[in-house]
Structure formats: C-alpha cells, structure tokens
Amino acid sequence: MTNPNDGWQAPHERDQFAVREERAPWLKYSVGLLALLLVGGGAIWLASKVVVADDVPTIERTDNSDVKPSEVEQPQAPKSADDLAWVKALETDTVEGYRDYLAAFPNGRHVEDAQRLLNEFDENAWQLAEERDTVQGYEDYLASWPEGLHATEARDRIAKIKAEEEARRKNAAEAARQEAAAWKAAAQANTIPSYEGYLSKFSSGKNAPEAQARIDRLRASAADEGAWTAAKAVDSADAYQQYLTSFPQGAHVAEAIARIETLRPGPGKTFKDCAACPTMVTLPAGTAELGAAETDGNAKPNEKPARPVTFTNLFAIGVTEVTFDQYGACVSAGGCKSMPSDNGWGQGSRPVINVSWSDAVAYAQWLSTTTGKRYGLPSDAQWEYAARGGDTGLYPGGSAKALCAFANGAAKESELPWANEACTDLAGDRTLPAGSLSKNKFGVADMLGNVGEWVLDCNTLNLRDAPVDGSADARGSCSQRIVRGGSWFSGPDDLRYSARAVQRRGDTNDFTGFRVVRN
Secondary structure: OOOOHHHHHHHHOOOOOOOHHHHOHHHHHHHHHHHHHHHHHHHHHHHHHOOHHHHHHOOOOOOOHHHHHHOOOOOOOOOOOOHHHHHHHHHOOHHEEEEHHHHHOOOOOHHHHHHHHHHHHHHHHHHHHHHHHHHHHHHHHHHOOOOOOOOOHHHHHHHHHHHHHHHHHHHHHHHHHHHHHHHHHHHHHHHHHHHHHHHHHOOOOOOOOOHHHHHHHHHHHHHHHHHHHEEEEEEEEHHHHHHHHHHHOOOOOHHHHHHHHOOOOOOEEEEOOOOOOOEEOOOOOOEEEEEOOOOOOOHHHOOOOOOOEEEEEEEEEEOOOOOOOHHHHHHOOOOOOOOOOHHHHHHHHOOOOOOOOHHHHHHHHHHHHHOOEEOOOOHHHHHEEEEEOOOOOOOHHHOEEEEEEEOOOEEEHHHHHHOEEOOOOOOOOOOOOOOOOEEEOOOEEHHHOOOOEEEEEEOOOOOOOOOOOOOOOOOOOEEEEEEEEEOOOHHHHHHHOOOOEEEEEEOOOOEOOOOOOOO
C-alpha cells in the first residue's frame, strides 16, 4: 500500500507547492469522504419519500389450523374497503363475520384466510356433533353448516342412526310379542317350571316380577299342601296345630281348626271318636287346689296336704264311667279279654263293674289303637280337677243334702251306719245307668258315687311331693292303685272330693269301675 506521505518533498526540491498540502497532507481525503456521506444520505432520504400505491402489504396466513385468529398478522393501516371489511371480520372472529366478508368480497384479497377460519369453525362444530353422536346433534350441525365440510357425512349418520333406531323398535316390538306369548303360555300352565322357563328367557321382561311372585306363591302353596297332607296323614290335633303354626295364612286353616275342634274340642264341648267310644268332654286349662283342706276333720292322711295343681294343656274326660256296652265293644274287637259279670243288675248303659286296674288300662289302650288318639286312665289330679269342676268345698252343692242330686251313694233305705240320711236310694243297693244324676259345672256326671274309679297313680301315704302339673304319681306301692269317687255303697265321708281309696291292681268287685281321659 502506498503511503500518502510518500510523495512529499522538501521545498527546495519542488518547484511549486501549496501551503495546505504541506501542512495537512490528509485533509484532502477527509473532505472527499464527507462529501460522499452527504450524497448517500440524501439519496436514501429521497427514496424513503417515494410512496407507491401498490406497495400496501398483503396479509399472508399460513395454512395452519392451529393458528388462532389473534395470531394472524393484522393489516397495517388498511385503506381499501376490502381491507376494512377484513379487519372487521378479524375483530369479531365469528362465523357470521367471516361469512359476511366472503359475501361482500367473494374475490377479495383475504378470501383464503376467511375460508380457512370458517373451516376451523366447521371442524369444531363437527367435533361437537360427533361427541353427541345423536340425530339431534347432527341436525344441529347441518342447521349451522348445511354445506359444511361434513354435511354429507352428517346426513349419512342421521340416516344410519334412524335406521338403527327403527331396527331397535322393530326388535323391541318382536321381543315384546315373544315375551307376551311366553307369558301367556306360562300363566296358562301356572306351574313353577312354566314361570321359571319364562324367566330364563325374559329375566328383565315386563312380567318378570310377577313371574317371580307367582313362583314364590306356588312354592309356598306347595309347602302348604305338603304340610296339610302330612297333618291329615297323622290326623291329630297336634299335627293340625303344627300346620297352623307353620302356615297361619294357609289354604287349609279353616279345615285345620275344624279338625282340631273335632279332635280336641274346646272347653265344655263333647265329642266321640267312634260310634262305640265313650262321650268325652273337654276341660279348660287352669289351676286348682287339690287334696283335703286342713279344716276337713274327716280327711285321711293320704289326702293331705292340699296343693295347687296347674293344668297347662286341655284334656278331655269321659262324661260318665265306661259302660258295659262300651266295654263290650272292646271285648268283641279282641282288645279286652272277657266280659265281666254284671251281678244280675243288667248291662247296657250301666257302668261296667268287676274290672281290675289292668282291665281298665287294656280298654284305654284299645281306644287309642282304634281311634289313633291318646287315651288312658286319668291321673289322680286329673280326676279330682274334673270332679270339683271349679268347686272348693267338700261336696257338690256344698252339703251332704245337696250331694244327693249328684251322687248315687248309700241312702237312708240302705240302713247302713254311714248312709246319707238326707238322700233317698234311687237304685236299691246297686248301680244306676250312667248319667242318671246331675252333671257338675264341667259337664261330667257320676264323678261321686255309683262306682269307684281306677286312676293311674300308685299308692302313697300322703300327697307331700306329689306332682303339681297334673301328671300321675309313680312313687309308692304301684302294686296298689288309687280308686276315687266312692260308690253306691259309700256314705258322705267317702263321697268327698278329696277321698282316696286303695285297691290291689288285680282286684275286681261290684263297686269299682273306671272312666277314661284323652290327652
């Protein structure tokens, strides 16, 4: 590079020279550079003042659906109606705004951008319609976009949904028809299998609840019928009572009650379990003071002490003693060994005599076998409970004179030392036909007098520790048994309610017979 000072010469070496050049050889370069800068700046300024109408910038929008209207480059100071309308459309940013722009400027400079933004609205509306996926949803889309990007698809989907709905309607109608037919068949059969068959096909059907209810009723009815059949097979009051307990609303409640009434009639009602059977009367449950009171001066040791006895269950007792006719039926049937002697007094309805305790037990067993019911001899407590009929005195009616209406005992005509002088002898030193005298409040007759009556209890010295539930006393000497009630041969002392006699179980005589109970 040439040094600007390389051409400098001393004054004596140059012919001519300028003082400025000598003193500032760089000045000429500085001036030239300044002039060049001024010319360039002026040119730039002049160029910036030149405005061409066609230089209005065009809004460029990339074809990207993710670009929001707010991100679109805004026009700079639009001057044409097209640009003004476009700016307004961008500011409102609505379907109507862009459509208004396109309607006003179908060939405008911003048509592509407007259509792109409208397509975004279209896609959003379509997405919402697809999410709803209903006829109404697609119809709402078409209402807003009748010529939209998805208009054809929307119409196709509407047609498809309607076709599917129609198919479902037809299927439902056919299913309802089939269910109705199945229900009709099940109801006509009215059996558990028929309703179960219906439910196996139509578990959620219109009649499913009713089908299950009928199954439940039929099962209950089947159980009801089974229990009733079992009760009838046993044919006892207990069996029918069990039926009533299990099926209080059963189909055979009235029949069960009637059978119980027959088999175990209510208190005061009489019945016979067979033609040859004795007539029985049912006694009420209750509690009674049995045995001799301490104030009874004629009481023997085996009548004391008195104690309360409670009868929880009903039981029935013969209205009278067993008669010859009734006992004869047992002999004829082979249940009793032989017909006893009547002492020449006659048989028929007179109480059977000349029978032992064992004979009486055999008769009761025959009754049980014949009727299927539980017959037996009464316990000592049952006998006295029946004899008193709720009375607490010594005799029926409360006096020896009143006793005459209830008891066939030794009267004044007998001239026996113990005779009841207040009574007239109606029998003449023998038995009367059973039931000839008055009944007590429980409806039983001849509990006192006529014949003494065997009971179940063994002989005991007293009533201390005797059962208080009405059962027989199995303590003491069981080869001897208690006889209650006195006989045609007895005076007032032996016709008291509490009087107890003792005989060997094999003894027979003309003043002892028996009556039976049914438990």
